[in-house]
Amino acid sequence: MTNAQGKPVTDERSVEVVGERSAAEPGAGAGAAPTAIAESSGGVVASLFRFQSVFGLLAVFVAAIIFSPRRDGEILFVSADNLANVVRAVSEIGIIAVGMTFVILIGGIDLSVGAVLGLAAVGSAVLMVESDWGLIPSVVLVLAVGLVFGALQGIATAMIGIQSFIVTLAGLQIARGLARIWSDGQGIAIAYGNGPHEAPDSFAVLGERTFGGLVPIPVLIFAVVAIAAVVFLRVSAFSRHLYAVGGNEKAARLSGVPVVRVKVAVFAICGLLAALAGIVHAVQLNQGSPNDGQGYELDAIAAVVIGGTSLAGGRGSVAGTVAGALLLGVLNNILALNNIDSNIQLLIKGLVIVAAAALQRLRPTS
Numbered sequence: 001m002t003n004a005q006g007k008p009v010t011d012e013r014s015v016e017v018v019g020e021r022s023a024a025e026p027g028a029g030a031g032a033a034p035t036a037i038a039e040s041s042g043g044v045v046a047s048l049f050r051f052q053s054v055f056g057l058l059a060v061f062v063a064a065i066i067f068s069p070r071r072d073g074e075i076l077f078v079s080a081d082n083l084a085n086v087v088r089a090v091s092e093i094g095i096i097a098v099g100m101t102f103v104i105l106i107g108g109i110d111l112s113v114g115a116v117l118g119l120a121a122v123g124s125a126v127l128m129v130e131s132d133w134g135l136i137p138s139v140v141l142v143l144a145v146g147l148v149f150g151a152l153q154g155i156a157t158a159m160i161g162i163q164s165f166i167v168t169l170a171g172l173q174i175a176r177g178l179a180r181i182w183s184d185g186q187g188i189a190i191a192y193g194n195g196p197h198e199a200p201d202s203f204a205v206l207g208e209r210t211f212g213g214l215v216p217i218p219v220l221i222f223a224v225v226a227i228a229a230v231v232f233l234r235v236s237a238f239s240r241h242l243y244a245v246g247g248n249e250k251a252a253r254l255s256g257v258p259v260v261r262v263k264v265a266v267f268a269i270c271g272l273l274a275a276l277a278g279i280v281h282a283v284q285l286n287q288g289s290p291n292d293g294q295g296y297e298l299d300a301i302a303a304v305v306i307g308g309t310s311l312a313g314g315r316g317s318v319a320g321t322v323a324g325a326l327l328l329g330v331l332n333n334i335l336a337l338n339n340i341d342s343n344i345q346l347l348i349k350g351l352v353i354v355a356a357a358a359l360q361r362l363r364p365t366s
Contacts, residue, residue: 050308051308051320052308052320052356052359053306053307053308053320053321053323053324053327053356054320054323056306056323056324056327056356057323057324057326057327057330060327060330060331060334061330063334064077064330064331064333064334065077065078067334067338068334068337069337069338076337077333077334077337080214082333082337084214084215084216084219085333086326086329086330086333087215087216087219087222087326087329088216088218088219088284089329089332089333090219090222090325090326090328090329091216091218091219091221091222091280092117092218092277092280092281092284092296093277093296093299093300093303093325093328093329094222094225094226094303094321094322094325094326095221095222095225095273095274095276095277095280096113096114096117096273096274096277096296096297096300097299097300097303097304097307097321097322097324097325098225098226098229098273098318098321098322099113099269099270099271099272099273099274099300100113100270100297100300100301100303100304100321101229101304101307101309101316101317101318101321102229102242102266102269102270103164103266103267103270104246104301104304104309104310104311104313104316105242105243105246105266105309105313105314105315105316106242106245106246106249106262106263106266106313107245107246107249107312107313107314108157108164108263108266108267108313109164109165109168109301109311110150110153110164110168110171110267110270110297111165111168111169111171111172111297112149112153112168112169112171112172112174112175112271112274112297113270113271113274113277113293113296113297113300114172114274114293114294114295114296114297114298114300115171115172115173115174115175115176115179115293115297116146116149116150116171116175116271116274116275116278116293117274117275117277117278117281117292117293117296118175118176118179118278118289118290118291118292118293118294119145119146119149119175119176119178119179119182119275119278119290120142120143120145120146120274120275120276120277120278120279120281120282121179121278121279121281121282121285121287121288121289121292121293122179122182122183122188122288122289122290122292123138123141123142123145123179123182123278123288124138124139124142124190124278124279124282124283124288125183125188125189125190125199125282125287125288126182126183126188126288127141127142128190128199128200128203129188129189129190129191129197129198129199130188130197132196132197134200135199135200135202135203139279142275142278142279143272143275143276143279145275146271146272146273146274146275146276146278147268147271147272147275148268148271149171149175149271149275150267150268150269150270150271150272150274151264151265151267151268151271153167153168153171153267153271154263154264154265154266154267154268155264157263157267158259158260158263158264159260159264164267172297176290179290180290182290183288183289183290185290186289187287187288187289187290187291188287188288188289189286189287190203190282190283190286190287190288191286192204203283204283205217206218206221206279206280206283206284207280207283207284207286218280218284221276221280225273225276226318226319226321226322229318230317230318230319233317233318238262238265241257241258241262242262242266243314243315244257244314245257245259245262245263245313246312246313246314246315247313247314247315248314277296278292278293281293299328302324302328302349302353303321303324303325303327303328304316304321304324305324305353305356305357305360306323306324306327306328306352306353306356307319307320307321307322307323307324307325308320308324308356308359308360309321310360311357311360324356327352328349328352331348331349331352332345332349335348
């Protein structure tokens with residue numbers, strides 16, 4: 001089959017298969033067939049690189065146990081309260097990082113997620129405390145704001161052709177400005193009760209309650225988001241289009257993949273999840289501030305990179321991102337437990353990110 005220019009065009013099914021293989025078997029089909037021994041060793045090496053984030057998480061976890069301070073013989077790092085704090089602290093970045101994974105899989109980037117989180121936190125506080133809106137209308141409107149904001153960025157990227165880096169850099173400034181306008185530049189404290197200018201008690205459940213007396217609700221939300229994303233990427237036809245766009249956008253377009261629709265949907269999902277993280281953030285801190293979420297976009301990108309997703313697009317997984325986010329959480333926690341200087345913490349985190357990026361470069365492609 002050929003296109004209007006007479007160039008050969010594969011059908012959509014072919015692109016979907018290529019997308020699957022590029023995600024699971026990078027470089028599949030390239031080069032001559034290796035020997036059985038080479039295939040076996042190559043498979044082991046490929047598996048090591050594929051699960052680099054899991055191995056990295058295990059290594060950091062073991063190191064955290066070894067270097068953990070002790071109190072009366074107890075290893076503080078592995079105490080139930082401390083581990084719960086680790087996963088609670090990771091939940092907001094983890095939710096954002098899941099959306100960021102989708103964007104990076106299509107070869108894009110979203111620098112606005114931290115500002116959208118701040119906008120959502122401010123929106124939650126303003127609607128429930130100052131405007132006396134109910135819980136459900138407030139949450140629905142805040143999520144809708146994040147969804148529309150992300151979709152508009154997707155439209156600017158896909159239909160106008162502006163690079164996502166530029167679009168979302170501008171989006172960062174716009175979202176931060178909207179948050180300051182919405183809050184008059186002030187942080188808004190959230191009080192709970194049934195009176196005027198008080199948020200419903202049901203909103204506090206997100207921050208105070210635990211599931212089964214063990215798992216904090218924000219962690220449960222993160223887990224649900226991550227599992228839903230993993231299932232979505234495994235079973236939906238849309239995910240194959242997503243990998244196809246990230247692998248080769250031009251080939252995907254020529255093959256009939258709705259590239260514009262895929263890009264707009266991906267940025268909309270990312271905005272929606274950033275808004276969800278903003279709601280979680282507001283209830284955990286009992287306030288909404290226009291300055292909330294500063295630097296979160298970098299942590300989310302770091303989690304995705306450590307998780308093994310290629311910044312070039314077309315290869316990666318949400319499971320890897322979850323492991324990457326947990327790795328950063330464990331690293332932050334053990335450095336804080338040992339009272340490591342904050343500047344040294346930044347240095348160590350930067351070195352970990354560079355190491356993860358270097359492993360991507362060394363990843364076998366054939």
